[in-house]
Amino acid sequence: MQAIVVEQITKSYGAKGAVKALDGISLSVAKGELFGIIGPDGAGKTSLLRILATLILPDAGEAYLQNLHVVRDYKRLRSLLGYMPGRFSLYQDLSVQENLSFFAAVFGTRIEDNYDLIKDIYVQLEPFKNRRAGALSGGMKQKLALCCALIHKPEVLLLDEPGTGVDPVSRKEFWDMLQRLKSWGITILVSTPNMDEAELCDRVALLHNGRILAMDTPAGIRGSYERPLFAVRSDEMYRLIQDLRQWPGAYSCYAFGEYAHLALQQSLQGFDTQADSVMAELQQYLESRHHTGIEVLRAEPGVEDCFIASTKDR
Amino acid sequence: MNRFTAFIIKEFRHILRDRRTLLILFGMPMAQVLLFGFVLTNEIKNAAIAIVDPSKDAQSTALIQKLASSGYFRIEKNLEAASQLDPAFKEGKIKLAVVFPPDFARQLDHDGSAPIQLLGDASDPNTATTLINYAANIIQDFSAQRKAEAVLPYQIEVQTHMLYNPELKAVYSFVPGVMTLILMLISAMMTSITIAKEKEMGTMEVLLASPLKPIQIILGKTAPYLVLSFINAIIVVLIGVFIFGMPIRGSILLLGLESALYMFVALSLGILISTRAATQQAALFMSALGLLMPTMLLSGFIFPRESMPYVLQVLGNIIPATWFNQIIKGVMIKGAGIEVLWFQTCVLGVMALVFVVLSMRNFKDRL
Numbered sequence: 249m250q251a252i253v254v255e256q257i258t259k260s261y262g263a264k265g266a267v268k269a270l271d272g273i274s275l276s277v278a279k280g281e282l283f284g285i286i287g288p289d290g291a292g293k294t295s296l297l298r299i300l301a302t303l304i305l306p307d308a309g310e311a312y313l314q315n316l317h318v319v320r321d322y323k324r325l326r327s328l329l330g331y332m333p334g335r336f337s338l339y340q341d342l343s344v345q346e347n348l349s350f351f352a353a354v355f356g357t358r359i360e361d362n363y364d365l366i367k368d369i370y371v372q373l374e375p376f377k378n379r380r381a382g383a384l385s386g387g388m389k390q391k392l393a394l395c396c397a398l399i400h401k402p403e404v405l406l407l408d409e410p411g412t413g414v415d416p417v418s419r420k421e422f423w424d425m426l427q428r429l430k431s432w433g434i435t436i437l438v439s440t441p442n443m444d445e446a447e448l449c450d451r452v453a454l455l456h457n458g459r460i461l462a463m464d465t466p467a468g469i470r471g472s473y474e475r476p477l478f479a480v481r482s483d484e485m486y487r488l489i490q491d492l493r494q495w496p497g498a499y500s501c502y503a504f505g506e507y508a509h510l511a512l513q514q515s516l517q518g519f520d521t522q523a524d525s526v527m528a529e530l531q532q533y534l535e536s537r538h539h540t541g542i543e544v545l546r547a548e549p550g551v552e553d554c555f556i557a558s559t560k561d562r
Numbered sequence: 563m564n565r566f567t568a569f570i571i572k573e574f575r576h577i578l579r580d581r582r583t584l585l586i587l588f589g590m591p592m593a594q595v596l597l598f599g600f601v602l603t604n605e606i607k608n609a610a611i612a613i614v615d616p617s618k619d620a621q622s623t624a625l626i627q628k629l630a631s632s633g634y635f636r637i638e639k640n641l642e643a644a645s646q647l648d649p650a651f652k653e654g655k656i657k658l659a660v661v662f663p664p665d666f667a668r669q670l671d672h673d674g675s676a677p678i679q680l681l682g683d684a685s686d687p688n689t690a691t692t693l694i695n696y697a698a699n700i701i702q703d704f705s706a707q708r709k710a711e712a713v714l715p716y717q718i719e720v721q722t723h724m725l726y727n728p729e730l731k732a733v734y735s736f737v738p739g740v741m742t743l744i745l746m747l748i749s750a751m752m753t754s755i756t757i758a759k760e761k762e763m764g765t766m767e768v769l770l771a772s773p774l775k776p777i778q779i780i781l782g783k784t785a786p787y788l789v790l791s792f793i794n795a796i797i798v799v800l801i802g803v804f805i806f807g808m809p810i811r812g813s814i815l816l817l818g819l820e821s822a823l824y825m826f827v828a829l830s831l832g833i834l835i836s837t838r839a840a841t842q843q844a845a846l847f848m849s850a851l852g853l854l855m856p857t858m859l860l861s862g863f864i865f866p867r868e869s870m871p872y873v874l875q876v877l878g879n880i881i882p883a884t885w886f887n888q889i890i891k892g893v894m895i896k897g898a899g900i901e902v903l904w905f906q907t908c909v910l911g912v913m914a915l916v917f918v919v920l921s922m923r924n925f926k927d928r929l
Contacts, residue, residue, distance in 0.1 A: 301771045303929045322928075327773040337764035341579045342572065353568030354772045456889075 251404055251435035252277035252300065256308035259295050259458075269295040271458035272309070277437060277451075279426065280408050282430055285439040286446045286551065287455030293439035294334055295417050297408045298456075300437065301331040310470030316465025327355065334409040334439075336389050340382030344373055344392055347381050350401060355400030362401045365432060369425055394425065398434075405429070407438040411445060423448045443552035452547055454555050459557040466551055473549035473557065476519045478530070479507035482539040491537045497526070500560055507545075509553060565774060566651070569782030576756070577786060587752070591744040591794045595801045609693055610648055611658040619667035625704050629660065634696045647681060657683050658693045670708070674823040726895050736803035738862030742883040744798060745821065745859050746828045749791045751849035752812075753784050753832030758845035763917040767929060776927045784829045791828075795821045802894075811897030820893065820903070823910050824886040830917035837924035857883040885909045892894035 252275075259270040269292045277283040284294050298304045300311060302322035312316045316325045338347045348370075352359050363370070369391050376384060381392060390410055397405060407426075410417045423445065426436055438449070446452045447466045454461040454469070462469055482488045489508050492501040497513040512519075512526070519526075527544050534542050547553075577583050611629070615622050616887035629635050638656050641647065649654050661679035663669060680697050682690035722808035727734045757780075760766040769779055799817070802808035810817065831853065839845035858864060860874060861883035867875055878884045883907040892906075900907065 256723060298929060301768060303771055305928065323773075329771070331768065333764055333767045334705070335764040337768045338764060339572070339576070340763070342575060346575065350568055350572050351768075351772075354565055354774055356565060356773065382793070508772040 249279050249313060251279040251281070251357040252283070252437060253310075253312045254296075254300070255310045257299060257306045257311055258294070259292070259299065260303070268431040268458050270299075270306070273455075273458070273460060275453055275463060279435050280430055280433045282426055282436045282438070282448075282450045283453055284446050284449030284452040285437065286441075286443060286452050286555070287439075288441055290457075291441075291455040293441075293455060294408055297406050297437070297439055299337075301406050302326060303331075305453055312426050327400070328396035328403045330400070330405040330434075332393050332397040332407045332410060332551075334412065336393060336413075337479055338381050338389070338393055338396060341380060343378050343380055344384070345377040345469055347392060351396040352399045357400045359399065359486065363397060363472065365401055365429075366395045366398050368428060369398075370433045378546055379500065384472065385418075387415055387421070390418065390422060391425075394422070398429070401432075402434065405434050405436045411440055411442055419445075432526050436505065443550065443555060446551040452473045452551070454551075454558065456555070456559050462554065469554050470483075470549050471545045473554050474516055475546045475557065476516055476523070476526070477545040477549050477553060478510045478512075478527070479504070479543075479545045480510050480530070480534075481541070482534060483505050483541040484539065487537075488534070488539060491534065491539070495530070497529075497532055500556065502556060504552070507547075509547060511553070511557065566778055566782060569774070569778065570785055571763050573756075573782060573786045577790070579611040583752070587748060588794070588797075589792055591643065591798055592801065593739070594744065595737065595798050596742045596805075598740050599733050599801075606689060606692055606696075607634060608636045609634060609657045609752050610655060611635045611648060611660060611687075611693075612641055612656045613637055614641045614644050614647065614661040615666075616642070616664040617662050617666040617668075619665075621667040621670055622662045623884075625701065626660075628704055629697065629700055631722060632696070632700055634693070634700075636789065644679075646658055649890055651683055654683075657686075657689060658697060660697065681888055723848070729750070731806075733802065733806040733808055734895055735863070735891070737806065737808050738887055738894060739861075740820075741798045741802075741890060742863060742886050743857055744794055744859060745791055745886075746823050746853055746883055747849075748794060749787060749825045749828035750759060750832035750835065751846065752787050753829055754835035754839060754845040755832065755842050756787075757836035758839045758842045762841045763776070770927060770929065776925050777922075780833055780921075780925065784833065787832075788822075788825060788829060792822065793826045795825075799894075808894065810894050812893035812899060817893045818889070818902060820889050820907065820910075823907065823914065824882060824889075827882045827914045830914055830921055834917055834921040834924065836920055837926070852870075856881050860884065861887050863887060866898075882910060882913055885913075900920075 254273055254275045256440070257270050258271045261267045261269055273292070273296060273354075285296060287293055295304065299306050300318060302314060302318050302325055305319060312330060313325055313423065318325060339350070342350065373388060373395065375393055376388065381389065384392065388419055394410070397407075410422055414422065426438065427448070429436060451463070451465050453463040453471065462472065464472070480492060481490065485503065485508065489501050489503060492498055492508060492510050495510050497514070499513045501508055501510045523546065530543060530544055577587070610786060613626055615626065626637070630637050635658070639650055641650070644661050647659050647661075651659070659681040661681065666676050678701060680694050682694045684690040693720050760769065793929055799810070832849070834846050835852070836843055839848055856877070860867075860870070860878040862878065863883065867878055867884070870878065889903050889906045892903050
């Protein structure tokens, strides 16, 4: 059974729909799947999640959660979905405990009833249970928000950018929790601008300017990358990128961590045999441009490379 | 725990934990009543005046003595000529001058009448009018006594009696006025701000995505403020009665019920504002501009409605405070019952209905 079905959803903002946030989005998520919506700021992630959370109306298209229509059946839907907005949206002047019991009561349940579900997360919050939510660290706030969204054991969990404003360690813990939640059969739709988090999802959709560029498992997305990719480094990174872009064989070049990623124009097919000669050629070119400390490596494409390639291809 | 109870408990926690809200809720009403009661009064005592009396005869001396012993005036200067008045007024030392003609007693004895000039410092028009009235009354009184001595064929005596408030205490109008203002402010402004706060902090997004019904959110938000406003109303009335000697001549039950009706109108107005305002600041601005100013200026609390231009009088009619001001004055000061105040009560009832319907229709259960 598909837990989430989205068909041709369109949403525009502004006078006469000047800004198109979502442009005919279709996707489906299986029950118990951890599905990621990956895209930069402004891609339309929040709009999509808000439509699914019954909070805004789509201009066109249909969407169902657990076979309930997000517009027609919104009242019934609201009691079986858990939603965590992108901004921290709990009461800062209430304590951890008070926030949790308030949301439990709002959903007509008690903390004890679904304690098993949140136990792993809540034990970390327990030492601070009398502290006001506003005084928690970013990671703790996010964990509390997740607890509040889970307190009624929702069938579908919608998380809007849960990793934003959270340190890397807390973010890792947060994703581990999501993995564990899958074992309870909860369908999770999570949006994130961090391409590296895509690897942690079962399947992802790459969203850009309101359109889906690709939708597959992270491995499938990476496998679809069609060009040879190199990671290049030298002592002058800024000039290096400029120079690589002018190299005749280059398709695209961008900074990627401490390396520059260089994609070639030619296809990946049969490239392996020529790889060494291309690398030597590249080394020579860079030396001729007086670069020092040159390092050229073959690189495995990540989801971010795929994302950049597909936005450039359009 | 019941959904709604949980909501109200949460709301009380918000209020009790925010010192500023508490201060506005309970500090402001008391401060306002006390301020209006003690500071803003129309009664003037011991005003400094100047006398210009070139005649210096028995009659003028008697009148000056009468003025001085009234308690309203203190004779600051005795001047020789009217030309010396101008500098005295400019220095601000005197508020009023009484100018006698050179032959006051002779004119009075021969002609039966004599002019007296009263000069008031109208740079402060209210004080000037009040002082001129005091002085004119005392002079009237003086001449009435004189007439009684000189038996005249006809005499019309004017007897004034100020009903309900014989001493013309300003408190009698300030306590009801402050009550209308405070109840409107707390009920409408606080509810609109608290709903706007949920929107601003993003918590409304979570509440809307929950099974809570809009009516539960609205009632949960307003119920605590209804209770607190009622406590405030009681505090204001108690201060009025025990500190300023304000009477409650009518039924206390009627006063309570009418106040509750008025608070309901104010609360529904607050919700209506909150459906439009996205931030606390916008809500505050809309309440201050749309409620506070008209309530203060147009309801008849500070300025008499009768002397307003027609347009402003009409505008005043759509302000709930105008009607509640009449009701509360009627009940407290005149001892009027519902048989007299039914019309004002009906107007408030209709307003409540309109605002509730409007705010329910405007409250969106989506973002």
